[in-house]
Amino acid sequence: MGNSLRKGGGNWVAGDRFFDREVEIEALEERVEDRIHTLVTAQRRMGKTSLVRKLLRRLDELGDFTTVFVDVEDAATAADVVVEIAAESGKALGLGSRLKDWIAKLTNTTISHIDEFGLGEFKVKLRERIDAGSWRPHGNKVFASLAASGKPVVLAIDEFSIMVSRLLKGHDYEITTERRRDADEFLSWFRKIGQEHRGRITLVVSGSVGLEPILEQAELSAHANIFEPFDLKPWDEQTAIACLRELAHTYGLSIHEDVCRAMCCRLRCCVPHHVQQFFDKFHEYLRRANRSEASKADVEQVYNKEMLSVRGQASLEHYRGRLRMVLGDKAYKVALRILTQAAVSDGRIRDTSIRQYGKNLASLPDHEGVRIRDVLHVLEHDGYLTRDGDGYRFVSGLVEDWWRTRFGTSFMPFDQQLPLRVGP
Ligand SMILES: Nc1ncnc2c1ncn2[C@@H]1O[C@H](COP(=O)(O)OP(=O)(O)OP(=O)(O)O)[C@@H](O)[C@H]1O
Ligand SMILES: [Mg+2]
Incomplete structure (x- = not known):
């Protein structure tokens, strides 16, 4: 099937599962060239993670930047974030077997009892040394090392807003004075470090919930002002139809443009993941019916019986x-x-x-x-x-x-x- 478009599933997509977004990639590339810190905002499942990862791959191919991708969804504290950034930066800077020296330098300690270790162990070692009392100087060192590396760096941080929300509200969703102070400290530091290294390190921050409303609730909005927002839009109807037609082609289905249009009408807003879900349900339905051609009546059937079914509603x-x-x-x-x-x-x-x-x-x-x-x-x-x-x-x-x-x-x-x- 060569380079034909394949189904996306639920996780971020790349390669032959990634469709469109050329305009957005170009716009983001331009921002990176201009060293503008960006906050990618969009409603859920719009393809933010896929887009940012694609941007980094493109920059890797061009070779002018060092790129670092960090997912902080599981981070609960500022120290966790610094550990994640340090670990991924170490990897991106290609330290390989010199990871040991990188930790030693970062944490001012000697590590003699381990010869070689991978990223997982590297994180554990960092975790032992970076804690609530020391994340700030360690974080400063990580950013300083990144800034001093040969090429300018693009540091993408995904699920940043989830992490900030957790810092602010813990697992019980309550903003307490202590949590607000911690979030304030972390975000002040982050803003300062972003400003300090502007030109050498460009930040691309994204997340599956909006950052601004979270900060607003805690009256911390000013911390987001180093970022220029980038609003990722849904696909327009033409693009969604093109995606559906390509998917149909890959999987040997005949779905006329009018049928694809009827699918888009049902969705009203062509969030890429919803388009993918609709196609997947359609494919399953036609397979069960032992058919490869679809009509508009099928659209209604699949939408009402599959997309809106209890299973369909899992999302x-x-x-x-x-x-x-x-x-x-x-x-x-x-x-x-x-x-x-x-x-x-x-x-x-x-x-x-x-x-x-x-x-x-x-x-x-x-x-x-x-x-x-x-x-x-x-x-x-x-x-x-x-x-x-x-x-x-x-x-x-x-x-x-x-x-x-x-x-x-x-x-x-x-x-x-x-x-x-x-x-x-
Ligand atoms: N460019 C794309 N091409 C094809 N499918 C896409 C694209 N972008 C997103 N999708 C579909 O949407 C799904 C979710 O993508 P992704 O995880 O990148 O979105 P997200 O906005 O980061 O989601 P979340 O809000 O959960 O963080 C993918 O599994 C895929 O089905
Ligand atoms: Mg995401």
């Missing part, structure tokens, strides 16, 4: 999880209600309805301190809702339908609601 759980992480339990309950109210009202919620809910919030025992405008900001920023006339509407047809199917049946109008229990 929605991921959306909910992220929303809860960004908002914390109390505000998450408010978000659930706003989204469900919109879902059962044809995908729209009016300002009057929001105001009415806002009035009722004060009387609900588990909602103290929740500001409805913060919730709306997150829902708008992270791509759930968009402003529409005298209210908001769902951006994605699929997310709207998922929401309605999952929560709509047991939903009570705003004026009759009781406190809502949040599941695990």
Whole structure:
């Protein structure tokens, strides 16, 4: 099948699974040339990780930069982040068997009892030496070493916003004074180091939840001002159709352009992962029916019976999880209600309805301190809702339908609601 486009699955994609995004890669390349620190923002599953990884591969091919990719999804503290950056930087700088010397230099210690070790052990060794009291000088050294390496460096940090959220809210989603102080310290340091090495190290930061609303909740927004935002958009209809047609070709299916257009209409917003999911379900469905040709009626069938089925909705759980992480339990309950109210009202919620809910919030025992405008900001920023006339509407047809199917049946109008229990 040569270079034909293959299905994406759920994880980030590369090679013959990566489609389009030439314009975005070019724009990001230009920013890197101009040494601009970038914050890649987009709603969930838009292809941020795939895009940034592709950018780094392109830069590697050009050979003018050293590239470092760090995923900090599991990092819970500033020390964890520094360890991750140090480990990946050591690897990218091609230290190989000299990793031992790199740690020794970074941590001012001698390591004599180990001759050779790989990245996993390297991280363990770093972890033993970098802790809450010492991450800052170690972090400074890591950045100084990167800056002093031969080529300019592009340091991409994925899931940065998740890490900041964890730093700020821990695992119980509560902002405490101590956590806010820790986050403030880390972000001040990060901003300073980014400014100090501008020109030698360019940062490309991304994450599956928006950074700005998280910082805003803790009144730490100023820390994001070293970044120029880059808004990754959904595919337009033409691109999504081209993707579906190429996938169909690879897997020996005949899906006419009109059928692909009907699929895009259903999705309304062509988030790459949703396009991929739709194709995958379509493929399975046609295989079961022992057919290779598809009609518009098949689109409806697959959408309603497969995409919106309980199994199809598994992705929605991921959306909910992220929303809860960004908002914390109390505000998450408010978000659930706003989204469900919109879902059962044809995908729209009016300002009057929001105001009415806002009035009722004060009387609900588990909602103290929740500001409805913060919730709306997150829902708008992270791509759930968009402003529409005298209210908001769902951006994605699929997310709207998922929401309605999952929560709509047991939903009570705003004026009759009781406190809502949040599941695990
Ligand atoms: N350029 C692309 N070409 C083909 N498929 C893509 C592309 N970008 C994203 N996808 C689809 O979307 C899925 C998710 O991609 P990726 O993990 O890069 O997105 P993300 O925005 O980082 O997601 P998250 O919000 O979960 O972090 C992929 O598995 C693939 O199915
Ligand atoms: Mg990602």
